[in-house]
Amino acid sequence: MPIYGAIVHRLKKEIEELREQRLAPFDFILGGTCKVEYLVAEEDNDFKAGDAKPIRIKKVIIPRNTLLLISPYGRHGVGQVISIGEEIAMPVELDRSADYALFVAGVDGSVRRDELVGVAMLIPITPRKGA
Numbered sequence: 582m583p584i585y586g587a588i589v590h591r592l593k594k595e596i597e598e599l600r601e602q603r604l605a606p607f608d609f610i611l612g613g614t615c616k617v618e619y620l621v622a623e624e625d626n627d628f629k630a631g632d633a634k635p636i637r638i639k640k641v642i643i644p645r646n647t648l649l650l651i652s653p654y655g656r657h658g659v660g661q662v663i664s665i666g667e668e669i670a671m672p673v674e675l676d677r678s679a680d681y682a683l684f685v686a687g688v689d690g691s692v693r694r695d696e697l698v699g700v701a702m703l704i705p706i707t708p709r710k711g712a
Contacts, residue, residue, distance in 0.1 A: 607709060608708065608709060609646075609648075609673075609706040609707060609708055609709060610706065610707045610709060611648075611704060611705075611706055611707075612705050612706060612707045613704075613705035614705075615702050615703060615704045615705075616702070616703040617700060617701070617702055617703075618641045618700070618701045618702075618703060619697055619699075619700055620638050620639075620641065620656075620662055620665065620682055620697070620698050620699035620700060620701060621638060621639045621695060621696070621697055621698065622636055622637070622638060622692050622693065622694055622695065622696050622698050623636075623637035623638055623639055623680075623694060624636060624637045624694055625691065625692065625693050625694055626684070626691065626692045627690075627691050628659055628660060628684070628686035628689065628690055628691065628692065629686065629689050630686055630687060630688050630689050631685075631686065632660075632685070632686045633663075633683060633684070633685040633686075634683070634684065635681045635682065635683055635684070636681070636682055636684045636692060636698070637680060637681060638665065638679070638680060638681065638682045638698065639680075640678055640679070640680045641665065641678060641679045641680075641701060642676075642677075642678050643676070643677040643678060643679065643703060644676055644703070644705075645673070645674055645675050645676050645677075646673060646674060646705065646706050646707065646708065647673070647703050647704065647705055647706065648673065648703075648704040648705075648706050649665070649679075649701055649702070649703055649704075650701065650702045650704065651663065651664065651665065651699060651700075651701055652699065652700040652701065652702065654700070656697050656698060656699050656700055657684075657692065657696065657697065657698045657699070658688075658690065659686050659687065659688060659689075659690035659691065659692060660684055660685050660686035660687050660688070660690075660692075661684070661685055661687070661699065662682045662683065662684055662698050662699030663683050663684075663685055664682070664683045665679040665681065665682045665683075665699075665701060666679050666681060667679055667680055667681065668681075673706070674708070679701075682698060682699060684698060
């Protein structure tokens with residue numbers, strides 16, 4: 582029976598080496614469960630079709646090592662949030678927040694305070710060893 586233990590040990594080692602080779606080009610590994618954050622306007626804004634301008638949103642806290650994705654599904658009848666951020670961009674390895682959104686209007690209209698303008702998904706990531 583000892584030979585089976587050696588074979589299993591060797592096989593596990595080979596599988597781990599293959600996994601490391603497959604992950605080598607990547608800096609982070611996805612982990613955990615994603616969280617949904619609603620992007621809500623903090624001010625009134627008027628738009629003409631084709632306008633792209635920043636609007637204030639209620640602050641979104643983005644914990645360190647979290648990837649943020651804006652939902653491409655439109656949530657507001659006038660337009661779409663295409664990005665969010667703060668005055669000084671910070672690396673993903675630090676705690677961050679966002680209090681502005683870039684809103685692009687598809688039609689003439691208005692965004693009013695406390696209206697839902699978009700949705701963001703926060704996805705935890707884990708830095709890889711040596712990355």
